[in-house]
Amino acid sequence: MGRSSMVDRPDRCMSLAAVGWLTLAVATARAAVDPEAAVGVWLMDEDGGHTATDSSGRDFEGVLHGAEWAAGKFGSALKFDGVSWVSIPDHPDLEVGDQLSMMAWLFVEDIGDWRQLISKHEEYLLRIDPPGGGNTMSAFVHAAGGWEPRASANGSNTEEWTHFAATYDREAAGDTDHLKVYVNGSLAGKSMRPGDISAGGGVVEIGRWGSTGIIDEVAIFNVALEEADIADIAENGLHVELGGLPVNPTGRLAIAWAALKH
Template sequence: MQIQVRRRNVRGFAFGLVVALLASGILAAAGGGVVQAVQAAGRGGGGSDEGLVAEWRFDEGAGSVLHDSSGNGNDGTIHGATWTEGKFGNALRFDGQDDFVDCGNPPNINFGSGDFTVYFMAKPADFHNYQRFMTKYASSPQGWIIYGDSHGKVWANVIGTKSTAKNIPMGTYEIDAWHSYALVKTSNQIKTYMDGHLIHTFNAYVGDTDASTNLLIGKCGSSCVASHTYLKGLIDEVQIYNRALTAEEIKQQYEGKQAELTLTKSVSPHTIKQGQTTTVTLTVENTGTTELRDIEVADEVPAAADLTFVSGESAKKYDSLKPEDTRVFQYILETKEAGRFNLG
């Protein structure tokens, strides 16, 4: 939208650009006066939270504690791993030598003979055999392991009291490329997924998988201490459920919910004379299906001698916008020079 000065010397100038910024960068930019809906990929977590017993989003960016955002208090202790930019927000970088996260052994991540799902995102930095992405197994007879080999393949072992499902394919990995992986265990099947797609179905009743050892990220259990079993690379977005997610839920988990932000800008009154004011109203609405966090919406106030900023706010920050949430902010401009201004 342009402001036009309707007088003998008519001239126009750009009347602002509304820009919405997420913590990770620009989400939307909209010219004034136009309703603008812009979509952006949301972070993982498109599935239901039903049965979610642990969730590590790796958003801290500092410190030695990896906080569990599920509300169950399953915080992990970081040993050596360093903070870096992740797939969504932050992640932890593991050096392949001695870095890992110890998430403890709380009762709610031991599932007996019941169903469970493990989901995570990884970005390995090299190919080496037996590097552990996640482990809930040591010298105890039960548990599960997710690891990569030196040929760029990912595998899972699920060990129970009745049988062992060993070397189950989970897909592949590449150097410095993000992929998501999911291990889904039911009473008589184990399914694996990569980037939302089913990789393998293994028919087996393994029985009780409870392990007396701690859940470790980036490291093998205490029974294996060789340095080559440590992960070299990045981990982000880990979720554990006490149920078997469906294929559709796994797909949603990978794709994430869709983020959509609608920006609307209006001016009233449209026509003003010298010394009069007009109010610019900006409306921000989350028209998507996922929460947006850490948003800054800023309007470019026209840089012209004819108009003066009087009061209000031309930019706002929001910690959170949930689906269907709407926020409105305003600022006032005044004309200083003679003439009639059409702001339509």
């Protein structure tokens, strides 16, 4: 009786099989970007507490200095008021040499002054420049004893989310542009920057230098990611591209189940 009823309802069998496949797909999400290349990933999804967890597995925990939790691009994020910041203690793994990628989501409230997104003393810096400083978003590496030339893109709009990333490759094959910046996943600026990044020995800081606004999903890699990888991260978020579960996966399954029922 039970067997014949299942045969009589092939649509239900197919629906259950499809939902099972979707469940398995979510549970076994595959990383599009190699997680081993991440030296620090701060998703900022704690939505409370005094620290930002490092999801890279290296345990480079960020300590909050006045930053407050807020709604982010994905899940929660950190809001900065101009005097708050996050610090990550120095570690040799954060002293990136031949290659580097760094990125963050930002929601800028104003650009009246320089706004730091990510920095490591005498090594690398991702920042926003005010109108008086060029009205750009810029990336720097401290290579061959100096900071310039930088790579820059047009400045971020206020009151909207922007993904800003930079890559550095000291020996980029067939490419003299060692330092590149990407806005919302697309190449937006580049410069020649030969030489090794200096080992400055300082802490990593997020959101210092008077930053006002919200920062989400900060990451540092020890490789120069490809544009396609950065575009995927900007589209889907680090939590997906590094192999984690999507935000609210049960909600997505509910939507899939509702679609299958129709």
